[in-house]
Amino acid sequence: MRRNVKERDISLYPDIQMIIRCYMSLFLNKLPMNTLSIEDFISGIPKAELHLHIEGTFEPELMSKIAKRNNKKIKYQSIEELKQAYNFNNLQDFLNIYYESAGVLIEEQDFYEMTWAYLKKVHTQNLVHAEIFFDPQTHTDRGIKFSTVIDGIHRALEDARNKLGISSKLIMCFLRHLDEEAAIHTLKEALEYKDWITAVGLDSSEVYNPPSKFQRVFEKAKKENLLTVAHAGEEGPAEYIWEALRLLKVSRVDHGNHCLVDENLIKELVKKKIPLTVCPLSNLKLKVVQDLKQHPLRKMMDKGLLVTINSDDPAYFGGYVNENYLAITKALNLSKEDICQLAKNSFAASFLDEEKKQQMMKQVDKYYQENR
Ligand code: ADE
Ligand code: ZN
Numbered sequence: 001m002r003r004n005v006k007e008r009d010i011s012l013y014p015d016i017q018m019i020i021r022c023y024m025s026l027f028l029n030k031l032p033m034n035t036l037s038i039e040d041f042i043s044g045i046p047k048a049e050l051h052l053h054i055e056g057t058f059e060p061e062l063m064s065k066i067a068k069r070n071n072k073k074i075k076y077q078s079i080e081e082l083k084q085a086y087n088f089n090n091l092q093d094f095l096n097i098y099y100e101s102a103g104v105l106i107e108e109q110d111f112y113e114m115t116w117a118y119l120k121k122v123h124t125q126n127l128v129h130a131e132i133f134f135d136p137q138t139h140t141d142r143g144i145k146f147s148t149v150i151d152g153i154h155r156a157l158e159d160a161r162n163k164l165g166i167s168s169k170l171i172m173c174f175l176r177h178l179d180e181e182a183a184i185h186t187l188k189e190a191l192e193y194k195d196w197i198t199a200v201g202l203d204s205s206e207v208y209n210p211p212s213k214f215q216r217v218f219e220k221a222k223k224e225n226l227l228t229v230a231h232a233g234e235e236g237p238a239e240y241i242w243e244a245l246r247l248l249k250v251s252r253v254d255h256g257n258h259c260l261v262d263e264n265l266i267k268e269l270v271k272k273k274i275p276l277t278v279c280p281l282s283n284l285k286l287k288v289v290q291d292l293k294q295h296p297l298r299k300m301m302d303k304g305l306l307v308t309i310n311s312d313d314p315a316y317f318g319g320y321v322n323e324n325y326l327a328i329t330k331a332l333n334l335s336k337e338d339i340c341q342l343a344k345n346s347f348a349a350s351f352l353d354e355e356k357k358q359q360m361m362k363q364v365d366k367y368y369q370e371n372r
Pocket of ligand 2: 203254
């Protein structure tokens with residue numbers, strides 16, 4: 001990076017720089033001793049991710065390697081051609097490629113490698129806790145056993161806990177374009193692994209597949225002491241968010257962008273402290289927003305909503321959690337204080353126990369005090 005002449009000159013005299021900083025820090029109480037760039041500040045802040053589809057972390061390079069190993073053909077001639085196909089006009093455009101790509105995952109080791117690759121990547125981004133969605137029906141409908149899927153994912157999560165110090169929770173999603181009977185069957189299979197699963201969720205094509213379609217299966221999940229979340233208000237209307245709250249009794253709403261058109265809904269979300277897991281780069285790539293500068297995050301924060309920043313499907317949308325923080329920070333001109341609030345929200349909105357939440361939020365505050 002080119003620096004201007006003044007910056008270069010002063011950097012020749014670190015002592016002078018230090019004296020100036022001390023002076024400003026002491027008398028103006030503005031610049032602390034080590035002011036980080038916004039990129040470094042985001043990179044270093046401890047954070048959790050609460051909206052992440054493990055199948056959406058499947059990078060083309062790993063996909064190609066696993067496809068070869070399993071003698072599966074990918075529709076595209078090269079990795080470049082595949083990446084060029086990641087030009088979506090809406091959610092369905094993306095889902096078509098996402099489900100097709102997941103078709104190369106066959107063995108337990110494949111699910112392990114995909115999950116492990118994500119965890120290794122976000123470890124470099126100071127992610128300390130991940131709540132991860134998986135879509136068993138995407139695989140069981142192709143004849144892959146439920147156990148193959150969950151065993152591979154779970155093994156990687158355990159390795160991450162032991163080797164990388166990343167804690168995690170697993171959220172099993174029902175595909176809302178399929179019928180409720182299929183979801184009930186999937187729930188039955190999942191109950192054998194109840195100790196590994198924290199919550200159930202609802203994803204895939206939102207429009208015309210309202211939460212009400214899945215009321216019975218969510219009631220059954222609740223009876224089994226599973227928590228509930230649901231994608232709502234990404235492409236669908238505010239009414240779907242009401243349904244997710246009233247009928248599915250969700251603890252969190254995934255996306256929730258369209259809540260802003262309904263003042264009563266906003267009041268309800270604020271009053272009940274229901275978090276929204278917002279995904280800026282996903283919203284941009286799937287044309288939920290035309291420009292990140294028009295993203296509703298700032299408005300959501302100003303309304304007092306408990307919002308968090310997440311990556312959704314990072315291999316498809318051009319960024320992991322830090323890239324999402326950075327893109328929205330630049331677009332909306334967020335401050336370090338805003339970023340600190342968002343990182344604290346990520347723990348407050350998580351399914352960690354209260355003591356752990358408080359501990360992590362204190363760590364974020366400490367980081368802010370040392371690096372603001
Ligand atoms: N599955 C993976 N990503 C999704 C998204 N953004 N919305 C709905 N279903 C999904
Ligand atoms: Zn999602």
